[in-house]
Amino acid sequence: MAGAKTPNGHDVVIDAQNLRMIYPGAAGGAKGTVAVDGVTFQVRRGEIFGFLGPNGAGKTTTISILTTLLRATSGSAHIEQIDVQSDPDQVRRKLGLVFQKSTADEELTGRENMLIEAGLYGLSSREIGGHVDDLLRQMDLAASADRFVKTYSGGMRRRLELAVGMVHRPQLLFLDEPTLGLDPQGRAGFWRYIRHLRESQGLTVFMTTHYLDEADQLCDRIAVIDHGKIIALGTPRELKDSVGGDTLEVTVTPGAPDPTNLLQGMAGVSSVVRAGDTFRVKCSHGEALIPKTVLAADQAGIGIAGVTVTKPTLDEVFLQLTGHAYREEGESPHAPGDPEGAAPGPNGGRP
Amino acid sequence: MMLPAASLIKREYLRWIRAPTWVISGLMSPILYLLLFGQAFDLGKLLPAGTPASVLTHVLSGAPNYFSYFAVGMVAFASVTAAMFSGTGIIFDKQLGILQRTLSTPISRRSVFLSALTFRGMLTLIPAFLVVGFALLLAKVPGVAGLSVASGVTVLDAGQFLVAALILSVAFTALFLSFGFAAQRIESYFGVVTILQLPILLTSNAMYPVNIMPTWLQYLVGYNPISLAVNVMRMSLFGTAGYPYAAWVYLLGLLAWAILFVSLALLLASRALRTDGSPSDSALSRAIAE
Ligand SMILES: Nc1ncnc2c1ncn2[C@@H]1O[C@H](COP(=O)(O)OP(=O)(O)OP(=O)(O)O)[C@@H](O)[C@H]1O
Numbered sequence: 017m018a019g020a021k022t023p024n025g026h027d028v029v030i031d032a033q034n035l036r037m038i039y040p041g042a043a044g045g046a047k048g049t050v051a052v053d054g055v056t057f058q059v060r061r062g063e064i065f066g067f068l069g070p071n072g073a074g075k076t077t078t079i080s081i082l083t084t085l086l087r088a089t090s091g092s093a094h095i096e097q098i099d100v101q102s103d104p105d106q107v108r109r110k111l112g113l114v115f116q117k118s119t120a121d122e123e124l125t126g127r128e129n130m131l132i133e134a135g136l137y138g139l140s141s142r143e144i145g146g147h148v149d150d151l152l153r154q155m156d157l158a159a160s161a162d163r164f165v166k167t168y169s170g171g172m173r174r175r176l177e178l179a180v181g182m183v184h185r186p187q188l189l190f191l192d193e194p195t196l197g198l199d200p201q202g203r204a205g206f207w208r209y210i211r212h213l214r215e216s217q218g219l220t221v222f223m224t225t226h227y228l229d230e231a232d233q234l235c236d237r238i239a240v241i242d243h244g245k246i247i248a249l250g251t252p253r254e255l256k257d258s259v260g261g262d263t264l265e266v267t268v269t270p271g272a273p274d275p276t277n278l279l280q281g282m283a284g285v286s287s288v289v290r291a292g293d294t295f296r297v298k299c300s301h302g303e304a305l306i307p308k309t310v311l312a313a314d315q316a317g318i319g320i321a322g323v324t325v326t327k328p329t330l331d332e333v334f335l336q337l338t339g340h341a342y343r344e345e346g347e348s349p350h351a352p353g354d355p356e357g358a359a360p361g362p363n364g365g366r367p
Numbered sequence: 368m369m370l371p372a373a374s375l376i377k378r379e380y381l382r383w384i385r386a387p388t389w390v391i392s393g394l395m396s397p398i399l400y401l402l403l404f405g406q407a408f409d410l411g412k413l414l415p416a417g418t419p420a421s422v423l424t425h426v427l428s429g430a431p432n433y434f435s436y437f438a439v440g441m442v443a444f445a446s447v448t449a450a451m452f453s454g455t456g457i458i459f460d461k462q463l464g465i466l467q468r469t470l471s472t473p474i475s476r477r478s479v480f481l482s483a484l485t486f487r488g489m490l491t492l493i494p495a496f497l498v499v500g501f502a503l504l505l506a507k508v509p510g511v512a513g514l515s516v517a518s519g520v521t522v523l524d525a526g527q528f529l530v531a532a533l534i535l536s537v538a539f540t541a542l543f544l545s546f547g548f549a550a551q552r553i554e555s556y557f558g559v560v561t562i563l564q565l566p567i568l569l570t571s572n573a574m575y576p577v578n579i580m581p582t583w584l585q586y587l588v589g590y591n592p593i594s595l596a597v598n599v600m601r602m603s604l605f606g607t608a609g610y611p612y613a614a615w616v617y618l619l620g621l622l623a624w625a626i627l628f629v630s631l632a633l634l635l636a637s638r639a640l641r642t643d644g645s646p647s648d649s650a651l652s653r654a655i656a657e
């Protein structure tokens with residue numbers, strides 16, 4: 017039998033259709049919380065799919081529904097064509113899950129945690145022992161494998177969580193903020209291993225992270241979720257292109273006149289945002305704008321301290337889409353033709 | 368497949384063996400009861416001097432002295448008290464995310480409950496056996512009351528004693544375990560335990576002979592699962608004289624309670640493990656969870 021395919025012929029591993037989750041209100045019948053509000057997406061085999069969004073956006077809730085831990089209020093979800101609601105036992109066999117919060121048993125050693133988890137999948141330590149050793153090495157836990165988890169550092173616990181989630185060799189991994197609290201080596205090592213598994217075994221990964229650079233480098237596709245709704249979905253490239261080109265950062269010398277109007281008047285400039293002495297210019301071709309800016313400022317008698325060009329990042333995508341993430345202190349968006357930069361309300365960036 | 372349940376039992380065992388303080392605290396109260404209460408209060412001394420021994424034996428339904436009567440009651444008391452703690456581990460597992468992780472694996476919800484029942488049920492038998500051993504040992508100490516059994520006790524009688532103890536502990540372990548699955552916090556769990564503890568223990572014949580109770584209380588006591596188990600255990604050790612029914616009748620009654628408790632517990636536990644996002648659904652489990 018042929019598996020479900022996308023119109024482009026990709027194998028669909030996760031298929032979520034119009035998922036909604038309303039957490040019941042407190043006893044007494046208060047109105048519930050709409051945590052996931054009509055989410056639809058498909059994840060293809062061998063893909064690393066990023067699920068990004070601010071705190072409380074509904075990421076963990078979505079993962080809980082897909083991994084059978086939570087029954088959606090409405091909508092449907094299939095893992096490998098199996099319905100998560102009608103056949104949860106089969107679905108659980110298909111996936112590995114790394115929780116956002118720690119789940120290891122403190123009173124056991126790292127190795128015991130892994131072997132007991134394997135046992136829950138019906139795997140004996142004889143069958144899985146070599147793989148456990150291998151995973152412990154990959155996660156840099158070999159030396160502490162036989163220590164009690166209560167003696168582990170935060171990062172070691174996190175790495176153990178990753179190892180436990182993969183102990184039964186799942187072909188589909190759900191990772192809820194997997195690298196939270198890991199040092200740079202730990203992060204790099206983990207992603208190297210995930211990439212290796214993807215290349216060698218066609219592993220599919222569904223992950224959430226707040227490290228946007230990580231998502232940019234790793235994910236084949238990214239969905240941005242906010243207030244329970246997917247507000248953008250595409251490759252990192254597509255998302256970055258959607259925010260409209262480069263950013264030119266023009267820093268003026270202290271006391272220099274405001275160059276906003278000057279910058280606004282230049283060809284290819286779409287907006288100017290002030291942050292102290294620095295002006296962020298959204299434009300189509302940053303490099304080409306540098307000499308023009310310097311020349312024009314010189315003629316207008318505005319002293320320039322420096323000019324840099326940055327290519328769009330996911331941070332900007334995030335900022336533009338959700339309007340409330342990762343904004344620097346003291347930065348206030350300028351509406352064009354509004355040199356005073358009237359302070360926006362708490363949701364000023366929101367459509 | 369046996370392995371998933373065995374894996375859970377192994378985890379429980381490893382945790383238990385590494386925290387032996389629980390064993391000691393679990394033993395304290397029954398042994399104190401035997402040493403203090405059982406020694407201090409001898410019902411036989413209340414009878415006027417010169418009363419024939421048969422009168423006391425009649426009041427104590429065949430037991431040779433009050434301590435022996437009381438000690439068998441303490442066996443049941445010890446295992447039921449231990450069972451009342453059996454749900455606490457589940458609440459900690461829940462709070463630490465361990466239960467969530469377990470539920471994300473293919474192990475069935477029923478196996479999660481039954482493996483906990485198996486292991487915890489076994490644990491509650493340990494204090495019961497230690498009470499028996501300790502009470503028998505006291506009989507060897509001069510000047511101290513101890514447990515003395517009838518001379519004709521056979522292996523079959525001992526087996527019957529064991530079966531009654533086992534069914535009793537399974538019944539109460541299942542019940543309190545399911546409260547552990549339903550409760551969100553340890554305080555609410557112990558709230559329920561506190562409400563149930565005294566009514567369950569005091570409406571039994573563990574401490575006082577039924578014959579001297581008012582009639583209305585006798586009815587209540589007669590149907591209490593602890594009384595049914597204790598009847599069987601006392602008949603095993605002291606003989607069947609003075610009991611209106613045969614031991615198997617009491618065993619059957621006890622079994623009926625056990626089946627009721629285990630079914631109720633399975634229902635409550637599986638409701639609590641349901642995945643609709645609410646902590647729990649039924650009125651009972653909500654009352655426990657609050
Ligand atoms: N058990 C629950 N009961 C009631 N409301 C909940 C529950 N779990 C989550 N919520 C609510 O649902 C919404 C989504 O939560 P969720 O944990 O899915 O967010 P998230 O995207 O994972 O956030 P984070 O980045 O902080 O992990 C939030 O408003 C949260 O308060």
Ligand SMILES: [Mg+2]
Nearest residue numbers: 075076077116
């Ligand atoms: Mg989350």
